Amino acid sequence: MADVLEVTEAGLYCPAGQFWIDPWRRVPRAVITHAHADHARPGCDRYLCAAPGKLVLRSRLGGTVPIDSLRYGESLAINGAHVSFAPAGHILGSAQVRVEHRGTVWVVSGDYKTAADPTCDPIEPVRADVFITESTFGLPIYRWPTSESVAAEINAWWRANQAAGRTSVLLAYSLGKAQRLATMVDASIGPIVAHGSVMKIVRAYRDSGVRLPPIDGVPPRARRVGQGRALVIAPPSVVASAWLRLFGEASIAQASGWMTVRGIRRKRATSQAFVVSDHADFPGLLAVIEATQARRVLVTHGSSASLARLLCQRGVEADVLPTRGATAAAETLSDADHAGGDEPDPPTTAIDFPP
Amino acid sequence: MKPFTELSWRLDAAAEAHDTRAALVDYFRSVPAEDAPTALKILCGRKQSRSISVADLREWATEAAGIPSWLVDECHAHVGDLAETLALILPVAETPGSNQEIPPAPGLTAALLGTADRLQTADGAARKKIVESMWRLLQPQERVVWHKLLCGTFRIVVPQTLLASALAEVAGIDGPQMLERLEARALDSAADYCDLMAPGTAAVRRGPHPFAAPVALDSSIGAAADRPDWQVEWKWEGIRAQVVCRGGVALWTREEELVSDRFPEVVAAAAGLPDSTVLDGVLLALRGSQITGGMALPPRRTRQTLLPRLRSESPWAFVAFDLLEVGGTDLRAEPLAARRDALESLCEDHGHPLLDPLPAAGLLPCPVTPASRLWLSPLLPAPDWSAVEALHASARDRAVGGLVLKPRCGAYATTVTDQLWWAWAVDPLEIDAVLIAAVAGSGRGKRLNSEYAFGVWHNARLVRIASARVGLTDEELAEIDGIVRATIQEKKGPWRGVTPTLVMRLAFRGVAVSTRHESGVVVRSPRIAIWRKNVLPAEAGTLDQLRALIEPGADSLSFQAPLSPPDPQKRLWDD
Numbered sequence: 001m002a003d004v005l006e007v008t009e010a011g012l013y014c015p016a017g018q019f020w021i022d023p024w025r026r027v028p029r030a031v032i033t034h035a036h037a038d039h040a041r042p043g044c045d046r047y048l049c050a051a052p053g054k055l056v057l058r059s060r061l062g063g064t065v066p067i068d069s070l071r072y073g074e075s076l077a078i079n080g081a082h083v084s085f086a087p088a089g090h091i092l093g094s095a096q097v098r099v100e101h102r103g104t105v106w107v108v109s110g111d112y113k114t115a116a117d118p119t120c121d122p123i124e125p126v127r128a129d130v131f132i133t134e135s136t137f138g139l140p141i142y143r144w145p146t147s148e149s150v151a152a153e154i155n156a157w158w159r160a161n162q163a164a165g166r167t168s169v170l171l172a173y174s175l176g177k178a179q180r181l182a183t184m185v186d187a188s189i190g191p192i193v194a195h196g197s198v199m200k201i202v203r204a205y206r207d208s209g210v211r212l213p214p215i216d217g218v219p220p221r222a223r224r225v226g227q228g229r230a231l232v233i234a235p236p237s238v239v240a241s242a243w244l245r246l247f248g249e250a251s252i253a254q255a256s257g258w259m260t261v262r263g264i265r266r267k268r269a270t271s272q273a274f275v276v277s278d279h280a281d282f283p284g285l286l287a288v289i290e291a292t293q294a295r296r297v298l299v300t301h302g303s304s305a306s307l308a309r310l311l312c313q314r315g316v317e318a319d320v321l322p323t324r325g326a327t328a329a330a331e332t333l334s335d336a337d338h339a340g341g342d343e344p345d346p347p348t349t350a351i352d353f354p355p
Numbered sequence: 356m357k358p359f360t361e362l363s364w365r366l367d368a369a370a371e372a373h374d375t376r377a378a379l380v381d382y383f384r385s386v387p388a389e390d391a392p393t394a395l396k397i398l399c400g401r402k403q404s405r406s407i408s409v410a411d412l413r414e415w416a417t418e419a420a421g422i423p424s425w426l427v428d429e430c431h432a433h434v435g436d437l438a439e440t441l442a443l444i445l446p447v448a449e450t451p452g453s454n455q456e457i458p459p460a461p462g463l464t465a466a467l468l469g470t471a472d473r474l475q476t477a478d479g480a481a482r483k484k485i486v487e488s489m490w491r492l493l494q495p496q497e498r499v500v501w502h503k504l505l506c507g508t509f510r511i512v513v514p515q516t517l518l519a520s521a522l523a524e525v526a527g528i529d530g531p532q533m534l535e536r537l538e539a540r541a542l543d544s545a546a547d548y549c550d551l552m553a554p555g556t557a558a559v560r561r562g563p564h565p566f567a568a569p570v571a572l573d574s575s576i577g578a579a580a581d582r583p584d585w586q587v588e589w590k591w592e593g594i595r596a597q598v599v600c601r602g603g604v605a606l607w608t609r610e611e612e613l614v615s616d617r618f619p620e621v622v623a624a625a626a627g628l629p630d631s632t633v634l635d636g637v638l639l640a641l642r643g644s645q646i647t648g649g650m651a652l653p654p655r656r657t658r659q660t661l662l663p664r665l666r667s668e669s670p671w672a673f674v675a676f677d678l679l680e681v682g683g684t685d686l687r688a689e690p691l692a693a694r695r696d697a698l699e700s701l702c703e704d705h706g707h708p709l710l711d712p713l714p715a716a717g718l719l720p721c722p723v724t725p726a727s728r729l730w731l732s733p734l735l736p737a738p739d740w741s742a743v744e745a746l747h748a749s750a751r752d753r754a755v756g757g758l759v760l761k762p763r764c765g766a767y768a769t770t771v772t773d774q775l776w777w778a779w780a781v782d783p784l785e786i787d788a789v790l791i792a793a794v795a796g797s798g799r800g801k802r803l804n805s806e807y808a809f810g811v812w813h814n815a816r817l818v819r820i821a822s823a824r825v826g827l828t829d830e831e832l833a834e835i836d837g838i839v840r841a842t843i844q845e846k847k848g849p850w851r852g853v854t855p856t857l858v859m860r861l862a863f864r865g866v867a868v869s870t871r872h873e874s875g876v877v878v879r880s881p882r883i884a885i886w887r888k889n890v891l892p893a894e895a896g897t898l899d900q901l902r903a904l905i906e907p908g909a910d911s912l913s914f915q916a917p918l919s920p921p922d923p924q925k926r927l928w929d930d
Contacts, residue, residue: 140422141430141443260443262367262499263435271368306429313423 004081004099004106004130007321012108012132016101017081019048021108031083033110034094035060036175048076050085052121052208053093056175059204072121088112089123090278091176092205098126106130107292113277114284116147118183119176119210125291130298132321133289136279137257138303144257144281150274151184157253157272158189158231165228167247171236171270172255174198176278178233179205179212181255184276185231187213193226194218195234195243222246239270257281289316356497358382359394359463363500366511375513379521388545390463395542397504400512406471407486407505409437415483416441419490438506442498445490460492467504515565516770526552530770534565538611563597563607564633564679564687565769569759569778579777580740584763586691587737587746590756590778591637591646591674594656598625598634598673598729606638606673608656617656620666621673624728627705631683634698635767636675636732646672646754674710675702676732679767687767694767695734702731709733751781783862784904786896787887790857791817793839794849796824803836804851809861809881811874813898817855818874820901821863826883835886855892860884866904876901 005014011023019029022039030044035057040047042061049057051069058067070076072095075084085095090111097108107128114123154170161168172178174197182192182202192215194202199217206212215233218225226232227248238244239252254270257277265273280288285307289297298321299308311318365378379398386394397403417427422444434440461469466489473485493501503509516534523533536551569590572579579585595609604625606615615622618638625634640647640655647653653669678698679687686694702709712733735758737743743758750757757780765774788811793804806824810817827835838857845852862884869877876898 139430139433140420140426141434141440143443143447261434262439266367271370271374303429303433306426310423310426 004101004104005108005132014078014081014099014101017078017083017099019078019081019083020044021097021099022110029078031097032057033088033097033108034091036091036111036173039110048083050087050093050095053091053095055208056091056093056201056204059200060175072124086124086126087121089114089117089120092120092179092208092210094120094176096123096126098128104129106132107294108132109134109288111136111279112288113280114287115144115277115281117180117278119179119205119212123288125288128292128294130296131289131292131294132298132300133285133307134279134301135285135299135304135307136302137277137281138285138299138307140282142257142260142281143283144277145275147184147276150276151186154181154184154253154255154274155186155189157251157274158185161251162190162229165249167227167230167232167250169232169234169238169244169247169250169252170255170274171239171252172233172276174235175201177255177276178202178235179210180278181233181276182212182215190229190231191216191226193230193232195232195238197235198233218243218246224248236268356460356463356466356493356501358386359390360494360497360500362394363509363511364496366513372517376517376521379513379518380524383522383525387462388548391548392542392544393464393467395518395537395548397509398511398513398518399515399537403504403507403509404471405505405507406474407482409506409508411482412441412486412502412506413437415486416445416490419446419487420444436499438502438508439499442495442502445495445498448491448494460497461489466493466501470505520770522552527554531565534769538562538565562611562613563599564635564767566595566597566609566635567677567767567769567776568609569776572760572777572779579760579779580743582762585737585743585760586695586763587735587743588676588732588759588761589735589750589753590759590780591639591732592754592756593640593674594638596636596638596673597679598628598632598636598675600625600628600630600632602630604628612656614656618671618673620670620728624673624707628701629682631680632701633678633680634673634675635677635679636673639672639674641670641672670728672728672730674730674732675707677767690764690766691761692763699731702729707731712736747779747781757781783864783884784866785860785862785884786811786901786904787858787890787894788820788861789817789855789892789895790835790839790853790859791819791855792850792852793835794851803832804839805832805836807835807859807883809859810855811896811898811901813874818898820872820874820876820898821861821878821881823859823861823881823883827886831886858887858890858892858895860887866901868905874898874901876905 002015004016005012005021007013010020010025010027012021014021019031020027021031022033023030023044024041026043028045030047032040032047032049034040035053037060040057040060044065047057047061047065047067049067049069051071054067054069061067070083070085072085072087075082080101082100084098086098088094088096088110090113094110094112096110096112099106099108105128107126107130109132111134112123116122158168170181172181174195178194178198179202185192192213194215194217196217199215202212202215223246225246230247232247232250236254244250251272252270253272253274254265254268255274255276257275257279258264259273259275289311295317297308297311297316297318299311299318300321304320308318308320359382362378362382366375369375369378382394383391413427417424427440427444430444431437431440434443470485470489474482477485489501490498500509515537516530519534519537520530522537523530526533541547542551596614597607598621599605599607604615604622605613606618606621608614621638640653653665655665655669655671675698678694678701679685681697681701686697706727707729708727709731710733712735735746737746743760747758757778760777760779762774768774788809790807791810792808794806796803796805806822808819808822810819835857839851839853842854842856843851844854860883861878861881863878863881865879866876867879869875871877
């Protein structure tokens, strides 16, 4: 029996339904797990995504390209293959793609997390015969602290900065992480200011019905904004840019799952770091994989070889799915492509050598 | 453990001395007195004892985490530091709030010295129990620090002067006074610490004064050239020391080691000096009537017993360049010009001769008589900057380490001021060498062949001359790893002999004759200067070229590794 999905030049392809999932080339029909740049690339003829993420995807792709959407759980038959979406808990509208063909169910996880996030629906594991999982943080050193404890750390840092007359600049990816952080912090401490790329997504989130605390953009030609008091949320690309001068003396912090490791914190060279990720940590990955009850697991993106080996030792048939970005070298390149820095947690550390 | 852990992470992240100092002040403001002496010893870089082996720690942590050993290796390669890896894979600590029976986390002294004592008296299984019970009490970041302390691999050291300045602020006394107290007193108990921090008068000093350390002159050459008031001296290659005359003569090195009994000839020479006098200078090794350079210091300081043969074959002398105290008067606040006058008249009164500042060529000749082993360092004639540059260019031929520039108006500065001395070391030597073998690195560079052996040509074959691992970027390391893998000729354990294809330019501080090395020479502090991509292996250097670089005087003496002060470079956490 042929596989329901296979890897082609353009990405993960369903021969029965003649569509691609998160393709990395221009294809006639793209099914999108979520709107991050390494999953949703422009240039396809037609897109399909989960309904809550439609406005976000539109703001990313722009223009008038046709975007179809399905509510979570709603099924669509495409040329005999049945496609549906289940929440993945990664960002607003992120979905796992369930494809059923002739009684066999394949599920593509996209990126997912198990931690609570008020800006999106929580993950719902789906029973699958074959589960294609991400493994960005697929090493046992990655275990996230609770959102509450990280929020308390960020609030304490913000207050201490205010007391010392410094602006607090928090670096995080514009889509998803930035909005989640805004809901995590205590907005009564002071004003929250966001970079233009973050504001664009904030508007898409609000239009989609997500409740966010008051967030101010930076007015054009402003010379001083929120100096000494504000929490500024901006993408990492603003480091060492003239834009940061608007805020006067500032303490810069990085919010990412990679900040667990001291060596990576040092490389990023910010004075503060918080461990917050929109990906599942190691226990989260194992829990979701177990919940799918899949007889076969294909691991992609990140520490895929280690996770696949561990799953095999635990009696699950597991393999590495070689996709683009499966090696560190390729990943570094693709990061350079998206210089905007909106990628979710790119592992651009030199520590990540290809296996 | 928690306050000290926070301090460690703040010091680790500190970009500037200002941040380091602020972190220290915050810590010592609130530290309990029983933990302070332990913390001070660690931060001063005192030798740590190892109470547990890394291998044991790794085995027990792997078991506690319930993951296979290969996965720990994977994590280690990703993290780059074993102590940190183990801290991160261990089960999450129980928090005191969730369970009333859990005791509060232990303090630094209890966690370190207390555990070390218990470990010493325990055997296999009991040792494991002790470690496991501590893991349950510590958060991951605390575990990293605790692992390193227990294994003796904690490498955050704070410069003494910075530490003294922070402590002085906490205690409310001035910096130099705190520095003296720090160096003069034992620090073993909470009472010692309270003494240290007590307001009041200075301690009675018995050891040496804090040493002024020259700062390397590299990018700031231009700024130095603009200042006219330099006193220029040779940078002597030997052992920096102070002659301390206080009811007898004592010799103290910069590492605060008392070495009087190693150098009896110097002690005898200084016996005639007035009481309460302190000279700063360098211990020099002699050969015949000449001074040997830094490449060939004969063994002396490290010997348990001083054999008569060693005494007669390789005598030592002391060259004084500063006077810190004379007849009980502290001169350190005086300008250098005044101290120099006092030093010159003291030497004249006691018959200690001035060395010839500019001998014709080769080694510095010096008058050696049994009576006189104490000389005055000469001032070099440097009317303008081009003269300084000419002196610097001739330094290597004279077997000295370069020049030291001192502001004439400056006090004897041990803290960061604009009156610092500058050391302008001789330029490194260079040779093109061929990469002949590689070994996989550990930790961070684990998956790459990132440590290399280099050879030069001799009789149509490559002779190994040095190993080097620093000087290349991560990208270059990855590229070289690919070439190494493609050209492997032989494997012996981790050793990968390769077909010679890669040429690197090595920079090094000197070369000496060696009886222990296959090539017959030993290269001092080699590092990779540049990857010579357009040079063929056949065009690389030869052993004869390397021999021609041997320092005058370094050709017949056995080699001793050069002495250097403890590395002030912090952040060397890598295991």
